[in-house]
Amino acid sequence: MIRRTTVPVLLGAVLASILLGMAARAAETGEARAALLERIREVHAYSPEQMAALRDLFAGSPFLGQGNPAVTRHPMTSEECRTKLETAGVSYENEGFESICGARFMAPLYDPASGRGEDAQACIDQFEFPDIPCEYPVIWVRAREAAQICEALGKRLCDAHEWEGACEGRLREPDYRFDLAAGVDPSEAVRRMREAHNRAYAATKSWSYAPEPRSGVCAAASSKSEGCDGGGWRLCGSNTYPAGSFPECRSPLGVWDLHGNAAEHMNLPLAPEEMSSRGSRELGYTEMKGSWFIFDHYRAHEDWCRWRAPYWHGSRVMDPESHHNYHLGFRCCKTVRRDSPP
Numbered sequence: 001m002i003r004r005t006t007v008p009v010l011l012g013a014v015l016a017s018i019l020l021g022m023a024a025r026a027a028e029t030g031e032a033r034a035a036l037l038e039r040i041r042e043v044h045a046y047s048p049e050q051m052a053a054l055r056d057l058f059a060g061s062p063f064l065g066q067g068n069p070a071v072t073r074h075p076m077t078s079e080e081c082r083t084k085l086e087t088a089g090v091s092y093e094n095e096g097f098e099s100i101c102g103a104r105f106m107a108p109l110y111d112p113a114s115g116r117g118e119d120a121q122a123c124i125d126q127f128e129f130p131d132i133p134c135e136y137p138v139i140w141v142r143a144r145e146a147a148q149i150c151e152a153l154g155k156r157l158c159d160a161h162e163w164e165g166a167c168e169g170r171l172r173e174p175d176y177r178f179d180l181a182a183g184v185d186p187s188e189a190v191r192r193m194r195e196a197h198n199r200a201y202a203a204t205k206s207w208s209y210a211p212e213p214r215s216g217v218c219a220a221a222s223s224k225s226e227g228c229d230g231g232g233w234r235l236c237g238s239n240t241y242p243a244g245s246f247p248e249c250r251s252p253l254g255v256w257d258l259h260g261n262a263a264e265h266m267n268l269p270l271a272p273e274e275m276s277s278r279g280s281r282e283l284g285y286t287e288m289k290g291s292w293f294i295f296d297h298y299r300a301h302e303d304w305c306r307w308r309a310p311y312w313h314g315s316r317v318m319d320p321e322s323h324h325n326y327h328l329g330f331r332c333c334k335t336v337r338r339d340s341p342p
Helices: 004-044 048-059 078-088 095-101 143-152 160-168 186-204
Strands: 106-109 122-125 263-268 285-289 328-330 332-335
Touching (some): 004 048, 048 143, 095 106, 122 160, 143 263, 143 328
Antiparallel strands (some): 106 122
């Protein structure tokens, strides 16, 4: 029998244990963030001002990073990724792309049927942020944070059609049915626009690596954490692979991991003035692209290149409470010349 006088002592001990555990996890997360930010600085050679802005953005979120270290279990280490690529003779360095885009690990966006990479007006990250081969994607990022990170680094959040062009291997002219968004609320506008868009492209659907989906090609053979039935930080590990660890998961324009690993925030404009590719900083509404790390076992939704998603967890991109979760990341685009409208 426990005496009443011992109950406060027991409760105090339990609370102290919980607080110590939280402090230890916070310290572990802080150390992981610091190491990641240092790798970003080394690889991309961002300026001190850019790195300061990036550190501030990370510091503003208790979640932003590569997953909850207490529950995340990556199926491949970064060192195993580097060994795999070295053994296969794979290098992601591309001096031609770097010359066009003015940055490492970016690919020019263009239509090979009518133009050349050298004439591209925009580029896209070849890997999910932090856009470093064999580094884990950054997840638990809100759409607003993704847009702010891209801007801080001299880039921007991609418009939906740019991601789709990178995936298909052909950047088409913007095809947003803005007329269908007139006079209705955003959720209805997205529904109308996506249904028209998906009907238009369903007969020619494709994946970045092939005309049909295949297992084993992309970073999609991982699994959910035990007990993860939603999207909570405490139970759901971000069980991603290192970026670029599946070299065949490549689009014709030289962009990797558009399927598997992390799903990705993009900007869906509902009006011309919301297009990132035309200089908007207001931006439109949230669009989720690609798929994530369990898709070889469970295809939770469509993920062909030009498929547009329902208004899941929808909001303005710049809403401070825009959605984030354990399998959702992003990549950035960059305008490289503005000789004519995109």
